[in-house]
Amino acid sequence: MKNKILIEDIRAIAESISSESRKLNGKTVLITGGAGFLGKYFILTLDYLNKNVLEKPCKIISIDNFITGLNYPIGENSNFKTIKHDVSKPIKIDDDIDFIISAAGIASPEFYRKFVIETIDVAVLGTKNMLELAKRKKVESFIFFSSSEVYGDPDPQFIPTPETYFGNVSCIGPRANYDESKRLGETLCISYRQTHKVPVKIVRPFNVYGPGMRLDDYRVIPNFISNVFKGNSIPVYGTGNNTRTFCYATDALTGFFKVLLSDYNGEVFNVGNDNNEISMLALAKTVADIFDNNVKIGYVSGPIDAYAEADPKRRCPDLSKIKTMLGYKPKVDITTGIIRFIRWAIEEFNIKSPLASVIKDKEIETN
Ligand SMILES: NC(=O)c1ccc[n+]([C@@H]2O[C@H](COP(=O)([O-])OP(=O)(O)OC[C@H]3O[C@@H](n4cnc5c(N)ncnc54)[C@H](O)[C@@H]3O)[C@@H](O)[C@H]2O)c1
Numbered sequence: 001m002k003n004k005i006l007i008e009d010i011r012a013i014a015e016s017i018s019s020e021s022r023k024l025n026g027k028t029v030l031i032t033g034g035a036g037f038l039g040k041y042f043i044l045t046l047d048y049l050n051k052n053v054l055e056k057p058c059k060i061i062s063i064d065n066f067i068t069g070l071n072y073p074i075g076e077n078s079n080f081k082t083i084k085h086d087v088s089k090p091i092k093i094d095d096d097i098d099f100i101i102s103a104a105g106i107a108s109p110e111f112y113r114k115f116v117i118e119t120i121d122v123a124v125l126g127t128k129n130m131l132e133l134a135k136r137k138k139v140e141s142f143i144f145f146s147s148s149e150v151y152g153d154p155d156p157q158f159i160p161t162p163e164t165y166f167g168n169v170s171c172i173g174p175r176a177n178y179d180e181s182k183r184l185g186e187t188l189c190i191s192y193r194q195t196h197k198v199p200v201k202i203v204r205p206f207n208v209y210g211p212g213m214r215l216d217d218y219r220v221i222p223n224f225i226s227n228v229f230k231g232n233s234i235p236v237y238g239t240g241n242n243t244r245t246f247c248y249a250t251d252a253l254t255g256f257f258k259v260l261l262s263d264y265n266g267e268v269f270n271v272g273n274d275n276n277e278i279s280m281l282a283l284a285k286t287v288a289d290i291f292d293n294n295v296k297i298g299y300v301s302g303p304i305d306a307y308a309e310a311d312p313k314r315r316c317p318d319l320s321k322i323k324t325m326l327g328y329k330p331k332v333d334i335t336t337g338i339i340r341f342i343r344w345a346i347e348e349f350n351i352k353s354p355l356a357s358v359i360k361d362k363e364i365e366t367n
Contacts, residue, residue: 001044001073005344006211009250010048013041016254020261021049026056027140030097032087032130033104034062035069038145038205040212041253042101044073047080061095063087064104067118068111070214087126088118097137099260102130103145105182109306110218112178123181124188131192131200141199143260144189148206148272149179153312160318163204163268174305190266199265203256206272206317209337210249211344220280221246224287225342229353233298234288237307240281240299243314247273248337251330258326270317273330277316283334290338291358 001007014021029046033039043060050057057079062072065086076082085091087104104122106112112119127144134142152169154161169179189200213219215226224234255271278286284297302308322328332340339362346356 003211003344003347005340005347006044009041009211009340010044012250013045013253013257014048014053016250017257017261018053020258021053023261024049024058024099025054026058027098028059028061028095029099029101030061030063030093030133031101031103032063032126033069033145034082035064035066035072036103036105036107037210037213037217038208038249038253038256039064039069039103040073041210041249042103042256043080045253045257047074050079059095061093061097063091067115068106068108068214073212087129088121089125090129091133093133097133098140100130100134100139100142101260102127102143105145106178107147108217108219109175109178110304113174113304113306116177119177120181123178123185127185127188131188131198134198134200135192135196139199141201141260142189143201143203143256144185146182146186146202146204146268147178148204148270148315148317149175150183150186150204151315152179154314156314159314160274160316161270162318163270163321170310174310186268193266201259201262201264201266202268203259203271204268205252206247206270206315207244208247208249208252208272210341211348212249213341215345215349220244220283221338221341224284225338225345228287228291228295228355229345229351231353233296234284235298235300236280236284237300237302237311240284241279241313242311243277243279243316245273245275245277245316246283246334246337247271247330248332248340251332255322255326255328258328259322262326264325269322269326270319271322271328272317272319273332274317274319275330276334277314278334286335287338290335290342290362291355294355294358
């Protein structure tokens with residue numbers, strides 16, 4: 001790995017979990033969805049820990065079927081094995097397994113409206129297959145990647161939204177195949193905990209972003225930046241009044257590892273950044289500002305039904321639980337995170353746009 005931003009990010013994550021990471025000494029970690037955005041961060045962090053921190057390296061096994069994932073960030077080696085497989089089909093693995101990170105999923109609305117049934121299959125059948133594996137292998141810990149989407153379009157009195165909020169979700173709407181299958185994935189986890197004592201933990205990430213996202217992923221930050229570099233205006237859907245909070249990858253990964261390596265079995269944790277609830281229009285203005293306002297903002301209608309008809313109005317996590325129980329504290333502000341994402345993209349894709357030079361000298365805090 002050569003990308004300067006990613007190298008700094010991985011080091012920052014490893015430092016922030018220095019007391020917990022020893023639990024991985026000599027263990028085997030199975031991750032599903034390892035070729036995706038968050039999966040790559042997990043693999044790079046575990047690889048960094050193997051090379052720099054752990055006395056005895058951990059073994060990493062990744063399963064991905066590349067339905068949206070493109071590649072792995074490192075090549076196979078004695079501590080890193082990959083399996084091309086659809087987790088919605090059962091799988092037999094001979095190795096002992098100590099930790100399971102169940103991160104396979106189809107996260108971007110653009111893709112989950114294209115792969116409608118596959119999205120349900122991975123969240124339900126894929127999760128069940130991994131829970132079965134966890135039961136057979138008697139794992140130490142299992143983490144399921146649910147989503148803040150389980151809250152649907154929250155009632156304003158439940159914003160910021162705590163884990164105890166039941167959600168306001170349509171079971172037949174344009175987002176239902178993602179939202180409802182994540183909800184059933186959570187129910188499966190809790191049921192395996194109750195019935196088979198599988199040590200499950202559930203995380204509900206709130207809009208995590210950062211290096212490694214596909215530029216054609218259509219989630220809002222890569223979408224805005226890729227349009228800027230194509231010379232287009234920044235596409236704001238509808239009025240741009242809907243809000244989200246954005247959590248940079250280093251903060252989120254710190255939270256995910258803290259949950260995975262904790263003893264809070266059967267618990268659900270929001271993971272995100274509660275400092276920066278921002279409307280899509282304000283986000284577009286922030287991006288324009290980063291480029292010294294050399295780009296325009298354009299208003300367009302949401303390209304798919306998940307945006308045009310069913311985009312939740314507000315999303316902001318209540319992080320009291322993870323802060324109190326696990327000492328989690330998000331650090332990276334939105335402007336810093338976006339500049340880091342842009343710098344990563346420029347280096348990674350060798351982007352030559354004149355706009356690339358605009359942000360070269362921008363001051364950012366290192367994380
Ligand atoms: N990034 C976020 O902001 C966010 C927010 C909420 C929830 N999540 C959840 O976290 C997980 C990881 O998110 P991400 O942003 O890295 O998504 P991603 O789309 O970048 O990566 C998901 C990976 O899962 C793989 N995959 C999908 N279906 C599969 C299957 N049936 N078998 C094997 N592999 C399969 C894909 O090929 C891809 O590599 C997902 O489950 C997602 O739903 C992410």
